[in-house]
Amino acid sequence: MHSNRGVLIVISGPSGAGKGTICKALLEKHDNIYISVSATTRSPREGEIEGVNYYFLTKEAFEQKVNENGFLEYANVHGNFYGTPKVNVEKMLEEGKDVILEIDIQGALQVKENFKEGVFIFILPPSMEELKKRIIKRGSETEESLMTRFKNAYKEINYVSKYNYAVVNDTLELAVSKVESIIAAEKCRVDRIKENTILDSKEGLIHEQLYD
Amino acid sequence: MHSNRGVLIVISGPSGAGKGTICKALLEKHDNIYISVSATTRSPREGEIEGVNYYFLTKEAFEQKVNENGFLEYANVHGNFYGTPKVNVEKMLEEGKDVILEIDIQGALQVKENFKEGVFIFILPPSMEELKKRIIKRGSETEESLMTRFKNAYKEINYVSKYNYAVVNDTLELAVSKVESIIAAEKCRVDRIKENTILDSKEGLIHEQLYD
Numbered sequence: 001m002h003s004n005r006g007v008l009i010v011i012s013g014p015s016g017a018g019k020g021t022i023c024k025a026l027l028e029k030h031d032n033i034y035i036s037v038s039a040t041t042r043s044p045r046e047g048e049i050e051g052v053n054y055y056f057l058t059k060e061a062f063e064q065k066v067n068e069n070g071f072l073e074y075a076n077v078h079g080n081f082y083g084t085p086k087v088n089v090e091k092m093l094e095e096g097k098d099v100i101l102e103i104d105i106q107g108a109l110q111v112k113e114n115f116k117e118g119v120f121i122f123i124l125p126p127s128m129e130e131l132k133k134r135i136i137k138r139g140s141e142t143e144e145s146l147m148t149r150f151k152n153a154y155k156e157i158n159y160v161s162k163y164n165y166a167v168v169n170d171t172l173e174l175a176v177s178k179v180e181s182i183i184a185a186e187k188c189r190v191d192r193i194k195e196n197t198i199l200d201s202k203e204g205l206i207h208e209q210l211y212d
Numbered sequence: 213m214h215s216n217r218g219v220l221i222v223i224s225g226p227s228g229a230g231k232g233t234i235c236k237a238l239l240e241k242h243d244n245i246y247i248s249v250s251a252t253t254r255s256p257r258e259g260e261i262e263g264v265n266y267y268f269l270t271k272e273a274f275e276q277k278v279n280e281n282g283f284l285e286y287a288n289v290h291g292n293f294y295g296t297p298k299v300n301v302e303k304m305l306e307e308g309k310d311v312i313l314e315i316d317i318q319g320a321l322q323v324k325e326n327f328k329e330g331v332f333i334f335i336l337p338p339s340m341e342e343l344k345k346r347i348i349k350r351g352s353e354t355e356e357s358l359m360t361r362f363k364n365a366y367k368e369i370n371y372v373s374k375y376n377y378a379v380v381n382d383t384l385e386l387a388v389s390k391v392e393s394i395i396a397a398e399k400c401r402v403d404r405i406k407e408n409t410i411l412d413s414k415e416g417l418i419h420e421q422l423y424d
Contacts, residue, residue, distance in 0.1 A: 122402070165400040178400055185397035188377040188390055190334070 006032075006093040007186055008115055010101045011179070012108035013123035014153035016135040018169040022123060023102045025176045033098045033183075036072075036089050039065065042080035055085070073103065073110035078145060082107065098183060105159045112162065119186050121179060122163040126170040128154070218244075218305040219398055220327055222313045223391070224320035225335035226365035228347040230381040234335060235314045237388045245310045245395075248284075248301050251277065254292035267297070285315065285322035290357060294319065310395060317371045324374065331398050333391060334375040338382040340366070 011019050026033050039055040041062050050056055057065070062081050066074060074083030084101055092099045101111065111118055125131035135149050160166050165182050169175040186192060223231050238245055251267040253274050262268055269277070274293050278286060286295030296313055304311045313323065323330055337343035347361050372378050377394050381387045398404060 121400075160402060161406070163402050165397065166402050166405055167400055178396060181393040181396035182400060184390060184393035185377065188333075188379055188394060190372060190375050190378050193378055194373070 004096050006095070006097045006099060007183060007192075008089065008093060008099050008101065008111075008118040009033075009179075009183060010103065010108050010111055010118050010120045011123060012101075012103055012105055012120065012163070014125065014131065014156040015104070015149050016131050016138065016153060017123040017125045018134065018172070018175070019102050019123050021172060022167075022169065022175055022179060023100055025172060026100060026179060029176070029180075030098075032096075033100060034092050035100045035102065036084050036092075038082055038084055038103065039071075040080060040082045042082075057081075072101075072114065073107040075104060075106040075110070077104055077106065078148060084111070105156050109159070109162060117192065119165070119182065120163040121165045121167055121182060122160045123175070124157070124160065124166055124168045125153075126168060128157075216308050218307070218309045218311055219395060219404075220301065220305060220311050220313065220323075220330040221245075221391075221395060222315065222320050222323055222330050222332045223335060224313075224315055224317055224332065224375070226337065226343065226368040227316070227361050228343050228350065228365060229335045229337045230346065230384070230387070231314050231335050233384060234379075234381065234387055234391060235312055237384060238312060238391060241388070241392075242310075244308075245312060246304050247312045247314065248296050248304075250294050250296055250315065251283075251286075252292060252294045254294075284313075284326065285319040287316060287318040287322070289316050289318065290360060296323070317368050321371070321374060329404065331377070331394060332375040333377045333379055333394060334372045335387070336369070336372065336378055336380045337365075338380060340369075 011023055013019055023035060027035055037051060037053070037055060039057050039062060041057055041059050044050070044054070044056055048054065059081070062074075062083065065071060065083070065085070070086055071083035072086045072089055074081060082104065084103065084107065089099050089101070101108075103111070108120060112120060125134065131153055132150060135146060135153065167175050167178045167182075223235055225231055235247060239247055249263060249265070249267060251269050251274060253269055253271050256262070256266070256268055260266065271293070274286075274295065277283060277295070277297070282298055283295040284298045284301055286293060294316065296315065296319065301311050301313070313320075315323070320332060324332055337346065343365055344362060347358060347365065379387050379390045379394075
């Protein structure tokens with residue numbers, strides 16, 4: 001096992017807050033950050049690639065994986081299933097890689113129950129007006145599903161209190177920089193260092209710490 | 213009162229770990245970070261300026277301030293008193309300034325009792341050998357006080373578990389960057405945002421959060 005286990009970073013928040021853009025920027029900038037590719041039963045949008053954007057599963061295949069306890073979390077969002085395959089995430093963390101989960105709030109709360117050491121970041125839109133604009137701009141929704149998304153987004157803002165961090169996605173650069181700071185800071189947290197025994201193994205301080 | 217209260221950052225750790233150098237670099241780089249100038253009863257070292265490095269007080273004046281409850285913390289270190297005047301720190305935090313306290317471990321633990329919202333950062337030397345070199349290099353100590361400092365530094369490393377963050381001062385640039393990340397991340401912490409009502413006042417979300 002790698003001496004420094006990676007950090008699981010859960011990027012979540014209401015639909016349209018800009019989670020995806022932030023994750024994309026993080027992945028481009030950092031070699032040690034990996035994204036967990038989710039599985040879904042929804043149809044691919046234009047340009048989406050199997051195994052890159054999502055693993056596109058039939059409902060039957062998805063249910064089988066659920067029964068095998070193969071998801072870190074899964075949820076039914078707007079009538080489609082989304083889930084995070086467990087085995088990939090565990091493997092990457094053990095190899096010392098930082099793993100980002102970009103998931104909706106229902107999923108994040110499930111992960112929180114199982115992964116207390118995860119870092120839970122809630123992405124907030126700059127304002128609710130801006131959130132509306134972004135959801136409309138996405139343009140791949142029927143009017144009915146748009147209304148559902150608006151209402152859900154309003155409700156979902158309240159879940160910020162369940163998270164460790166809140167980042168307002170006002171400008172992309174600033175939001176990305178805040179998430180970078182959060183990851184760097186988390187690696188310095190004493191509770192996390194104790195778990196990972198960084199101080200013991202890496203900094204060569206075990207002897208001096210124990211020897212008094 | 214300023215809507216965003218500043219963050220109190222306590223930079224602490226064993227003598228010789230490089231706390232002072234890190235604080236100096238932070239102050240030079242950031243306009244919104246202020247250092248709390250301590251009071252002390254020890255004699256000024258060469259080049260130290262009253263009101264900049266320390267407020268140099270007589271023992272009598274120091275004791276009077278203790279009796280007036282005028283210190284955030286105070287301690288007897290190697291036979292001299294050091295203390296953090298309370299009123300200046302409070303004023304700066306209320307004005308939205310981030311305040312650094314560079315203090316020894318005894319002092320930091322006192323501050324922790326009174327200021328739970330403080331951010332407690334423990335600066336670690338790259339190794340105990342390096343720590344010895346740094347203490348010797350400082351060269352303003354008698355041989356006896358050197359030995360006392362060595363022994364204290366060894367014991368003090370154990371106090372890392374009482375802190376929120378540990379930063380190994382391997383290279384100055386990296387250590388400073390980690391402290392900067394910690395400060396930026398703390399400003400995104402949901403617990404802190406709730407206290408400061410940043411979400412309510414600044415992001416204009418209060419209505420939307422309450423309105424469901």
